[in-house]
Amino acid sequence: MDRMTFTVPCLFGLEGLAANELRRLGLEGVQTENGKVYFSGDWSACAAANIGLRTGERILLRLGRFEADSFEALFQGVMACPLEQFIPRNGAFPVKGHCLDSQLHSVPDCQAIVKKAAARRLGQAYGIGWLPEDGPTYQLQFSIMKNVCELFLDSSGIALYKRGYRAQAGTAPLRETLAAAMVQLTHYRGRELFLDPFCGSGTLCIEAAWIARNRAPGLTRRFAAERWDCCGEGYFKEARAAAKAREFHGQYRIIGSDIDPQAIALAQSNAQKAGVEHIVSFERADARTRPYPDQGGILCTNPPYGERMLEQQQARQLMQSFGKRVARLPQWAIYVISSDDGFEAAFGRRADKKRKLYNGMLRSYLHMYHKEREDHGR
Numbered sequence: 001m002d003r004m005t006f007t008v009p010c011l012f013g014l015e016g017l018a019a020n021e022l023r024r025l026g027l028e029g030v031q032t033e034n035g036k037v038y039f040s041g042d043w044s045a046c047a048a049a050n051i052g053l054r055t056g057e058r059i060l061l062r063l064g065r066f067e068a069d070s071f072e073a074l075f076q077g078v079m080a081c082p083l084e085q086f087i088p089r090n091g092a093f094p095v096k097g098h099c100l101d102s103q104l105h106s107v108p109d110c111q112a113i114v115k116k117a118a119a120r121r122l123g124q125a126y127g128i129g130w131l132p133e134d135g136p137t138y139q140l141q142f143s144i145m146k147n148v149c150e151l152f153l154d155s156s157g158i159a160l161y162k163r164g165y166r167a168q169a170g171t172a173p174l175r176e177t178l179a180a181a182m183v184q185l186t187h188y189r190g191r192e193l194f195l196d197p198f199c200g201s202g203t204l205c206i207e208a209a210w211i212a213r214n215r216a217p218g219l220t221r222r223f224a225a226e227r228w229d230c231c232g233e234g235y236f237k238e239a240r241a242a243a244k245a246r247e248f249h250g251q252y253r254i255i256g257s258d259i260d261p262q263a264i265a266l267a268q269s270n271a272q273k274a275g276v277e278h279i280v281s282f283e284r285a286d287a288r289t290r291p292y293p294d295q296g297g298i299l300c301t302n303p304p305y306g307e308r309m310l311e312q313q314q315a316r317q318l319m320q321s322f323g324k325r326v327a328r329l330p331q332w333a334i335y336v337i338s339s340d341d342g343f344e345a346a347f348g349r350r351a352d353k354k355r356k357l358y359n360g361m362l363r364s365y366l367h368m369y370h371k372e373r374e375d376h377g378r
Ligand SMILES: C[S@@+](CC[C@H](N)C(=O)[O-])C[C@H]1O[C@@H](n2cnc3c(N)ncnc32)[C@H](O)[C@@H]1O
Pocket: 170, 171, 172, 173, 174, 175, 197, 198, 199, 200, 201, 202, 203, 204, 257, 258, 259, 260, 263, 285, 286, 287, 288, 302, 303, 304, 305, 318
């Protein structure tokens, strides 16, 4: 198979991190755009990205890119894509997609046109008028932006943020891809203590444990392309074995705490499912009064914002008390995500640096307080 182009949609703000990860996985042609990253390669590249990428949402194989300012142009554009190179005679090919800033704005109408054109092309290629669609799924996905359509095949199936360890989530859980991104932004490598004092279902601690161990996030789940004739399981088996061989088995100290005992029970069960219960410990504690060990480390957390949980006023009061508690801890680098524009005022300190991130559709900032620790360490 020749080189293919893959597109990785990601949460806004995570493009650079996803691109760096793809480069570290040895993938080529990595380029970023708003909300997505491209790379090129063969099926082994596709398998490596699906299994190893922490901050991307899906790995989409690009089948074509063309102008589509009318239904006719959309139909002809899809008809020109080499679908039969990938989708077999019995393949099921459902269609989904989105339109933005384009002449074509009705998603259901575009869906119907893409389906019709794909069926026509495949029917002609296989010399049949009716396609049974009773085989494996080849999810087609279109994106029409500013009258340019891109057509993809989704090689991931279930989204990559669904790692499999969080069957149950607590209140307002952090998406796993965003949690992994936050941990990467702290530069945590497993050397020091990692603490999340508002841990909820434990996502940040579990992602930190996987990063410390260099454990690939897709090791135990399956991907759509494994069932495709054009790709197959072999590439994924090889990529899994290679990822497993790169794991570390050191000693790590990762602690999560939360005021809610139910959250602690949930976090413990999630850590067990993720296979990291021996390096992550969870305890019930109030972040405003708990001890913060003198040895210091990385404190990375997602406290209640007042958007989805407590009212804003209550959330600010909580941040005020928490800010006071952690005000003079020069051995700790502190990272707090919040969508509240009043966060720094409530916390009582201007961040050394802020990084814009999107928690779903919620514009948030990761507030970073790391200078004091760096100066202290000198
Ligand atoms: C936004 S949620 C954290 C979600 C978590 N990142 C996850 O992925 O599941 C905030 C958490 O803060 C906890 N919390 C609220 N007040 C607290 C306090 N004073 N001390 C410790 N935890 C608190 C809540 O119980 C809740 O689990």
